[in-house]
Amino acid sequence: MPTAVPERAAGATGEGPEAVRPGRSSVVPRGTGRTAARIGVLTVCQAALVVGFGLLITGRARNVWPLTVEDNVNEGFERIRTGPLTTLSYLGSEAGNTLTVIAITLLSCVALLLVPRLPMWRQAVFLAVAVSLQSLVFVAVTESVDRTRPDVHRLDASPPTSSYPSGHTGAATALYAGLAVLVLSRVRRPWRWPLAGLLFLVPLAVGVACLYRGMHHPTDVIGGMANGALSLLIVGRALFTDRSVAVVPSPRTGHTDATAEVEEREPGSTAVIFNPTVTGEATREKLRRILEQHGHRAPAFIETTADDPGTGQTAGAVRDGATLVVVCGGDGTVRAAADALADSGVPLVVVPCGTGNLLARNLGLPLTPATTLDAALSGTPHRLDLGRIEGDGLAPTHFAAMSGAGLDAAMLEHTDDRVKSAVGWPAYLLAIIGSLSTPRMRLTVRLDDAPVLHRTARMVLVANVGTVQGGLTLLPAARPDDGLLDLLILDPRGPGGWMRALGVLVRGRRRNARPTTVDTLVPEGTDTKAVPVEFRTFRRAELTFAAPQSRELDGDPVSHGRRLTAEVRPGALTVLLPTREK
DSSP states (O other): OOOOOOOOOTTOOTTSSOBOOTTOSOSSOTTHHHHHHHHHHHHHHHHHHHHHHHHHHHTGGGGSTTGGGHHHHHHHHHHTOOHHHHHHHHHHHHHTOHHHHHHHHHHHHHHHHHSSSSOOHHHHHHHHHHHHHHHHHHHHHHHHOOOOOOSSOOSSOOOSSOSSSOHHHHHHIIIIIHHHHHHHHHOOSTTHHHHHHHHHHHHHHHHHHHHHTTSOOHHHHHHHHHHHHHHHHHHHIIIIISOOSOOOOOTTTOOOHHHHHHHHSOTTOEEEEEOTTTSOHHHHHHHHHHHHHTTOOSOEEEEOOSSOSSHHHHHHHHHTTOSEEEEEEOHHHHHHHHHHHTTTOOOEEEEEOSSOOHHHHHTTOOSSHHHHHHHHHTSEEEEEEEEEEEETTEEEEEESSEEEEEHHHHHHHHOOHHHHHHHOTHHHHHHHHTTTTOOOEEEEEEETTSOOEEEEESEEEEESSOBOGGGOBSOTTOOTTSSOEEEEEEOOOHHHHHHHHHHHHHHTTSTTSOOOOBOOOOOTTOOSSOOSEEEEEESEEEEEEEEEEEEEETTEEEEEEEEEEEEEEEEEEEEEEOOOOO
């Protein structure tokens, strides 16, 4: 039966994950156009929102409280004017002055590009675009909303623009609050909180100065703050949360993609996520010394728990500014950390300390923790794919190696943890004996946009890598950097079927061997002789079982269920791998 197999991504070879090489990307970062379009659409929505508020306060709501008494606020400030307060208000007003904002924005952006060891392009773009966007929205709003200034003595010359919104307050919010966000996200010193607090207070001071000097109504100041805050939110989400724009190439190094993103981050903030059941104190001390030898001072060692195998710890470390995450544990710990690091750009170092260590084996890493860490810290960043999977009773998450249902999941359920700790991966061989009675399952398979397939199977595997314990290669074409996932459907019948299936899998040990689909010419949809082994590749797969099945995720059993949906996340994980000599 013909099998539709998507072509693998260009550049994938049988030599393992392809390193991200410098000097191959264009001047404009990938994703810039799409992100610019998204920012543009959201900015139009922002302008519409601010205009709508302005038309409301100058129209139907102008005779509604508290708008009916806001002039009293300006009159109150006029009555308490004194020489010292007027001087202070002048300083506050000047902090939001157009020339002041432009000058500080330019100086800040230049400092972000020149002062750090490596330029902070993303942060500079964030600040410059946020300030610029609020200015564009301000101009559009003043053309749409006509509002006179307060009927009090004004201490400054009245510009020809509408009183709504306050341009000084909007510009100050975008600039100083933006600087506060950068301080909180980039500075690790204790004084970052007082400094950020002072920066957040500057827009408030500018707003109060505008009221004191009779230049704006209170709602004008509120509209200006909303304008500046929305600009920060829109640009910040696009550049820091969605991260759909690749890092701008560094003119000092010429590096791009994963290499540039690793180098953009400030050194010295390292988190070690470790499973205490498989990573002893002596091992942790060796790892600490190696990290310090490579310049990673005072790394934070964070334990996983039974309730959280590493996802929460890793996410917390990244929020706290970790620029490198080292994971010490088995495949379950690595999977949990990878789930938190997906699309973050924060590099991961895999230190195999578990029983299976599937990802480490497929990446060709040494299985000695200290040796692996030392080699990886001297290596280069690589982009690897992740699989995103969900199902009934299974919340959306990522896997790095394999997920499946049927025989392999039942085997993992029957594996005794004490035996596994004593003898290692051979414990799985003992467990498989008790799993051979697992009944055959019926399922339907939809791959990408292809027609639904009806199958029976003993085991179904969705894989990002191909080799399992003992060096057995189940999916010889699987590569963790080809932009695809691989599917194995195993359904041998009787001793002859098992022998044919075993022959295919043994031939698959040769990594350069072409995967073979052992097939029969049975018409689609019939329930007669099923194929013993079937390989397929896909970007998205929907598996539906006729009855609840045992399921597993990177070597850990999960809840039984009738559905699995998997899709590839190309290049979602950045991993430091040892440099291989040619």
